[in-house]
Ligand SMILES: Nc1ncnc2c1ncn2[C@@H]1O[C@H](COP(=O)(O)OP(=O)(O)OP(=O)(O)O)[C@@H](O)[C@H]1O
């Protein structure tokens with residue numbers, strides 16, 4: 001989502017020039033031609049930043065800045081860059097006193113303005129969420145090599161950690177279309193909208209998705225699975241591919257919890273994914289399945305680099321440890337999540353994910369480490385859409 005910038009300037013040439021420069025940089029520009037309109041649009045549009053000309057008809061820039069600072073209270077602060085025609089020290093001081101955060105003397109180079117905008121947006125971003133930065137658009141698929149290995153637990157909690165601990169914008173898709181568990185894990189009723197509402201619409205775009213996504217208490221946005229299994233078949237491989245593609249343009253991370261079938265629909269998700277995390281536990285039948293999955297993906301020419309292995313319940317006593325598993329699979333385990341049966345099951349049964357209520361528990365810290373490693377590996381790499 002592009003950051004919205006309000007331009008308040010009475011000169012049509014300046015309006016045009018600034019709008020153009022802002023749009024080129026990926027921002028959304030809203031224009032006001034005088035101080036009163038500027039104030040009105042500040043309230044209505046909630047811009048991420050304001051470019052405010054000092055000399056304006058009706059209310060001048062200093063008055064507008066003073067009014068905004070008086071009205072916005074202490075909880076929020078919209079960054080303001082004052083644009084002035086005079087380089088006099090008195091004018092600069094007057095602007096700063098009125099509540100501007102920075103100023104530029106006209107004429108200025110657009111590159112300087114854009115650099116100042118970036119730095120102010122970063123400085124006033126809530127926590128470390130980099131508002132104004134285009135979304136990273138990374139897609140992560142979580143796939144269980146066997147039922148019940150903890151794929152959903154890991155996908156949900158990694159999503160929450162990426163949002164709450166790392167400040168990323170995150171969407172979580174329940175791709176287990178027939179028996180999706182996200183409503184149970186996150187205490188949401190059957191009345192919430194689901195992916196079926198997207199699939200039944202004539203076309204799929206960001207506005208449609210915004211109306212269907214459910215905002216969870218963790219601030220992760222959820223695209224839920226249908227409330228009952230019989231409607232799942234209304235969702236096709238093409239729907240899912242389109243949905244993931246649109247979500248990629250809206251979020252830093254789109255996590256898809258896929259069920260264990262290696263069918264067309266799931267392979268479509270894998271294809272769209274920057275990384276596929278295969279979740280396993282240390283038992284023989286699971287290792288056998290991981291081997292089969294890796295072989296199958298190899299046969300269809302899937303890049304092995306895009307598959308990572310996540311050993312769940314890594315310290316549970318099963319007679320097989322991470323090293324033995326690596327030996328059997330002839331490849332490294334990339335990530336590990338600790339075993340904490342009580343924490344995991346009580347979170348599930350209460351509908352309150354561990355990362356939301358017990359982030360400081362051993363399981364919470366272990367998931368946080370995994371989320372950090374994923375963020376580091378994936379955020380820095382080029383996106384799959386452009387890499388391929
Ligand atoms: N790290 C963990 N430590 C202990 N128990 C865990 C852990 N992760 C998951 N579990 C437990 O394992 C069970 C299965 O978890 P989950 O539903 O997340 O698995 P799944 O692979 O998504 O299953 P399904 O195949 O039904 O989709 C749950 O009871 C959960 O509490």
Ligand SMILES: [Mg+2]
Pocket residue numbers: 151152153176181
């Ligand atoms: Mg599951």
